[in-house]
Amino acid sequence: MIKIAYFPGCSLEGSSKEYNESLLAVSKEFEIQLEEVHDWNCCGATAAHNLNKVLSISLPARTLALAEKQGFSEILVPCAACYSRLLTAYNELNKDAALLEKVKEILEIDFSAKVKPFTVIDFIQKHIQPKLKEKVKKPLNAKIACYYGCLLVRPPKLVEVERYEDPLMMESIVKELGATPLDWAFKTECCGAGLSVSRTSTVGKLCSKILDDALSRGATMFAVACPMCQSNLDMRRRNANVFLNEKADAPVLFITQLIGLALGLDKKELGLQRHFVPFNLEIFDKPIPKETLGKSKKVEEV
């Protein structure tokens, strides 16, 4: 049993419960124990860094410090926004000794900021992918648009992702699940993330473009690794469909849910019932369209 420090953040306890459920379920299959950092707190996303730098570092730093005190050297952060904040804190604290001293004083915790955050994609690549092929029981018959959004791949200097404008990490994972990854253009476009509550129509418009590009190229479903990406493409589908000629019904699954399905795990165990755009296993029975550059559905001019 490998033990890994885990920081779920608020999303995974609320709107993206299924991300948490599927991540834990899949980890269990691979004999990995995710241990929640005791007494973790809000990462400060999304507003803190616009207001107060020290605060915006101190908030995530506390979680890093707790993980360090609890004996970990890295920490799994599934939410892309949390990840971005923790990674920023990690970097700032490691390059600015004076800041580290200040934060230590604020937190009243003596720590060295050596716990490095990593994403679910990193996690899968390192701990799951090597053994994935042999464990797949039900290869997925689907053409999957892997959608990364912004914070998993930006800013490039911080996240150290190789092809940050056209990442291929999830593509290589879904390939192992038996699915066909889609080559498309909107992988890293903006979904409107933070405006999800306040400006639903803007979110809808942005999501419609993402949906349209993927669907017009023959995608049957989406894979994501960020709670905001998922909820905007899923929960705000109604707002997006307003901008589309043809209503889109392709489901949006977390990458962990897809892995779970391929492993033959139960739908419920993976929280698949929680989505707004319904997911049916029959989707895998339909033939997948050939490589197309299908006709563009009319996108309302911005």
Next chain:
Amino acid sequence: MSNFEPKIIAFVCNWCTYAGADLAGTSRIKYAPNVRIVRFPCTGRIDFMLLLKALQTGADGIIVSGCHPADCHYTAGNYHARRRWIIFKSLLDFVGFDTGRITFSWVSAAEGAKWAQIVNETVDKIRDLGPYTDYSNLNKLGVGTITEVLNARTA
């Protein structure tokens, strides 16, 4: 101290500051006569020991000046000199020398006015500080007897 006139020695490079001082001359910019220029090919040539020697021989203040960064006639002598002065100043400060008496500057061949200003400001400053005797009379201390020295240490 009313009639104290500081003695200033200036270590300058040939290509920028010496020429800058020439320009001050051809421009007839007036400045205090307290300064004596010693010419070097480059600030990189200026041995830190010379600064101590200047203080020993009775200089009340020192100016060290060369080409601005990136303008060195020899491309890099001033960069090396800059590092040397960073270290040397750190040491002099640590030992308690009055480094306020040493003016480091970059004066280009076009900055005759800046040269005059550096000299005048240095002279004014040193005039306020008074003669520097902390160091130059130390060649008497410790000669001929052990008492004053040991007294100093056990104090």
Next chain:
Amino acid sequence: MNYKTLNTNKLPEFFEKIKKTGKTVLAPRKKGNKTFFATFDSFDQINFDYVQTALSPKSVLFPRVEELFTYKNDDGTYSVKEPELKNEVVVFGMRPCDGVALDYLCDFFLNENPDKLLQDRKNNTTFISLACKSFDNDCFCTSVGSSPAETLGSDLCFTDMGNGSYYVEVVTDKGQKLVDAFPDLFADTKEINKVEQLAQVPVRFELKNLVPKIPTVFETNIWLDQSLACIGCGACAYVCPTCSCFDVQDECNPKAGTRLRCWDSCAFGQFTLHASGHNPREVQSNRWRNRVMHKFNYSVQNMNTISCVGCGRCIRVCPAGMSIIEHLISVEEA
């Protein structure tokens, strides 16, 4: 020789009275773990708990740097001025071995061509030794013909008799003068056997065997074996009470100058280095041999005495832990 006693609690008064006559008093003072001769403002600054001072009282007669003369050039007219030494000094607390060393040093500087400066300093200084009640591993005075009871070279010799009084041996006229200046402090006494009050320093080697042996090992490897650890600093010579090597330095500008005499050491690489670049004592072992030969052979030849008094300072100070005692024993055994 006259014998006196001095109540130990009168010692502060003794010093105060000397000072009032305008003389400078030097006494052992502690700094860190070491003890040095120094002036003092109050009696409690004096340290009595020491085996040996770090520097010897040599520097009182032969300072580490002293002015020989100064000159001036007044537009081509040169004038020379020699220093006048008037300051009178009393040194208290040196060990008897240091007295022996001073005796040698004066012999060296004053015998044939008397050194005026050293003569003046000697005339102006009264040395009071304080006989040893303790010793350490590095003490070996008894091996070089001396002992804590020795009075040679001291003007006065004090021995703490353990009964609240010093037994004072008046060795020289200079000592007598000092005692006579304060008659109310000193009481007359007869010669007393002080030996049991003193440190019993063990004998480490037989000098009478060693001295003839040394020149016979001149060409052997023993010097290299002994001196491989030597790093070539001058510490041993500078703390040695008998080392007398010096270097003359002129400090001058076109208008004026000073000639200075400074200590020098046979351990330095530049010792006996010729202007040509050749050095007859090319390597450290040659220099080490010269040092030992000087102390135990050359000075016997030239001055009829060895020039080591067994104070042990060179051993205590050596950065590489070299010990003259061990080396002499190994010569003896060779």
Next chain:
Amino acid sequence: MSRIGVFICHCGENIGGTVDCEKVAETAAKYPGVAYSVDYKYMCSDPGQNMIKDAIKEHKLTGVVVAACSPRMHEPTFRKAVSEAGINPFLCEMANLREHCSWVHLKDDSTTEKAEELVKVLVEKVKRNQPLEPIKVPVTKTALVLGGGIAGIQAALDIANSGHKVIMIEKSPSIGGHMSQLSETFPTLDCSQCILTPRMVEVAQHPNITLYTYAELVGLDGFIGNFQASIKLKAKSIDHDICNGCGDCIAKCPIKKIPDEFNAGLGTRTAVYVPFPQAVPNKPVIDRENCTYFTRDGKCGLCAKVCTKGAIDYSQKDEIITIDVGAVVVATGFDIKGTDFFPEYGYGRYKDVITGLQFERLASASGPTLGEIKRPSDGKVPQNIVFIACAGSRDPAKGIEYCSKICCMYTAKHAMLYKHKVHQGKASVFYMDIRAGGKMYEEFVRRAIEEDDVNYIRGRVSRIYEKNGKLIVKGVDTLLDAYPVEIEADMVVLATAGIANEGSEELAQSLHISYDQHNFFAEAHPKLKPVETNTAGIMLAGACQSPKDIPDSVSQASGAAVKVAALFSKDELTRDPLIAYVNRCGPPTYSTCVGCFLCVSVCPYLAIEKEQIKDRNGNLIKEVAKINPGLCQGCGTCVALCRSKSIDIYGYSHSQVFAEVMALFNERSLENV
């Protein structure tokens, strides 16, 4: 004992009006070592100079201090005068009483006192001056030109035409460089090859030029006037002495799918090839990396069979030759970023997103499409074309802060050429600023906009993606209130940044010249020595120093050539002897240098070498530093760095500067005495 003569100049009223020159002369006369002291109205006049000469003879002077104007003004004058009187010119120094004293101070005792001290300082210095002889270095009057692009060609021809030998080496099989790839040139739109090829031929035929193509520099030793260049002649596998350039071998070569470098990857070539029809020399080479004879162990051999002259020689080996040269012109050119450098423009995976250089080939009559603008993916004529200027350039986030300089102009040219060829087509240019400084340049850009109706959009492009066979170009028009712009283009041309060649860092190191953080070679002075490097005798020409257009490259090349010609105009090189040296002495020390070589990295000129001192039997005694007098420029940084004072410098020696400093102000130390 020194016998110094001091000569105080009044410079009319210039010095004399402020400084009491008579008094200065009187004071100096009393100074130790001064044998003669005098003041005079104008020292630089003939009578003044004669006074000096007479005094030298009469008073047997061993050194001279002329207290007058700045040495930067008259030092040569007085040194010449002194040498005419029979003493070494370097035994004369000047005290600067005019610029540094009389002109900047008021008439006052303190000014005279300062003048006296300045004289005193120089007297102390000159007492310690040594007679020096200018350094004379023989000059090998052959220049090495690295690179056969337009800059190299121009430099080589200029040097050769001034009567000196030139060795030109070019790493590819033909000279011509990037210019030979261009279609038309701005701002005249004349055909690039038409103006270039005559020059190429002239190089090949010039009696003073030896051309080595398919050759590389592997090392350069020595110093100005006396370099030794090691050159690797790569095996061509064809004996060019026999080959008549008929091209039969090329026609028969079965390996035909090698991406063609000359066509910037847009076409293909064979394994035995001539890069382009007008190549010089116009004889093929075999590309061993792709030829099956070499990659598959002697298979094929067709070319040898068809060659009627028997010129094919598979057994040729790379050869290293060493040539003595006196000067080097580095003209190795530049490279451009490929489209794969741009994640936002698809990492180079869209075939119809091409570089400016590829567009040149498309537009060129000798190119793969014979000058028709056809897009690489399907050969269709693009009806809507987008040009993106500053692709990579001026973008600190991409690590290229600088402006590539040529893009604005060639982008305008490209758009124009496109419009001239596809009349109904739509051309748009995204730009940051238009930098069209240059004769007729701004007019040229205006023509593109106004006459050829090119749509200039001020803004940057954030993303290009392919959809339905179109390239969607998403950008912004910052002149229209930052409004997003989306263009469905058929083809996109990126004016990618000009960059240093791969391997330029290594080349700079083997030449011992500096380079900047982008690996472009560094000039000795950005303003006043733009063609020299800080290694004497090595000049720069063209885009290896920074991206440049043709006129700039050619001008710089001619400038470099003049520098070389000037160097070659004398048989010997005379240099100021004020250079550093490491002391040497007799055994057993040989030198006080202990060989720590901390000085090596401090020298801006890489003039410090290791020297082994050996005994008669060749056993190493010690390793010490040695300063190459050919390379040392005399800055003295090593002198101040050397802990053991083992390095000294003529003209500013330890004892000279020490004495100068110690001569000042010693009244106070006098009081102490």
Next chain:
Amino acid sequence: MQELHNKIKSILENGSASLFIAYQKSREGKITPTFITKPEQSQKAYFGDDCKQNLAVYIHKQEVKNFGKVGIFANIYTLKSLLQIYAENQIRDDYLKVVTINPNGAIVEFANFMEIENYVNENKPAPNPEDMERVEKLSNLSREERWDYWLNELSTCIKCYACRAACPMCYCTKCTVDCNQPQWISTPSHSLGNIEWHIMRAMHLAGRCVECNECARVCPMDIPLNLLTVKLNDTANIEFGQQAGLKGELDYALSTFKVDDKENFIR
């Protein structure tokens, strides 16, 4: 200890060195260097935390060089010194066999300086907190107080040059202080000469000192000389990110520069 003896024995027996420099402990408990030339003398070697002397200094000694190949037992500061003087071209890799004891008590024999570099970087000693504190304390005094402090301390110097002799970085054939044309440093031990000497010594060690503190340990007058070089090392590290004794390749703050080196005092 037995392991160390065996190692020395085997090194001397197999000819990888003809002299082995180590520590020994006398009956009275004094630690001194020992120079072992015969395998059977190997048990003289001793090692403990009390072995402070920096043995690297002997590498420069002509009579040690005369032995040809030399083995040396090195504590961590000796290792740093060896690495630094290797970078300064003073040792040949194939003429030195270096042995240490790692923190776990195991004997480590180094094949070359690359290995020493790795070891030193893994076992880098922390700066001596006491020294740092003293430097800090002095830095916080007023300038006049600092001057008085150092004038008092340095005035006592007797110019025995033990600081120079004990320092492995002071290996010049001819020290500046021995140059008399011109006389850069006043050789007399008056206060001026002393301050000149110690300033020059500190400048020459800036960025080269490995902080073994030998200079202070050997000073007969107990002058805390090491504080000067510790201070300058600190400056070199803060200003230029350069540290001594950690690289086999030359990395010297004063012979290199960055175009954007920062200072706040040049006008």
